[in-house]
Amino acid sequence: MKQIKQFFWIFLFSLLGEIVSALLSNFIAIPGSVIGMVLFFCALHFKWVRMDQVDEVGTWLTNNMGIFFVPAGVGLMAHFGILANTWWQLLVIMVVTTTLMIAFVGRIVQAVKSKELEAETKSADTLEEVEVEADVV
Template structure:
């Protein structure tokens, strides 16, 4: 019964995401599953629902995520004739976007790390100033 309740919450947010996606489809194309995940994240963050209400089923779903890639793989295999004419273009696009994304993520990590180092330096510097003042007194 507990798993059914947890699955209900996940399906509820998925349904809400699909409804919002359908309403927004005239203006912008955002997948309903993405909107549902964002809504679930917000509900968990603001503690509208507790983690215990989705934890067990959510863990099972992420542990078995490979199941969800089977339909996409079958779709690629069944449309191989269409993709055969443009495979090299797809390969170039994938290579370029992968390199751009790696560079972008690397740069973001460097910025975050440098901010952390500056914050640690400021804290350490403040502590040293306090120690110096204590020694003077």
């Protein structure tokens, strides 16, 4: 019974996301699943839904995430003829975008790390100055 209630919360927000997506479809195209996840995140964040109300089923779903890739894989195989004509273009796009994303994330991590190092160095210098002043007095 507990799992049914947990599935209810997850499906409820999925349904709400689909409804909002249908209402917004004339203005902007956002998948209902994405809107549902954002709504569910907000509900968890603002404690409208507690984590223990969805923990078991959520853990099971993330542990078995491969199940959700089966329909996409079947769709790829069903339309293999379309992909066969453009496989090299897709390969180039994947290589270029992956390389750019790795470089972008690397730059962001370097910037964050250098800021953290600057902050640590600054606080250590300030602490040393306070210790020196304390020794002088």
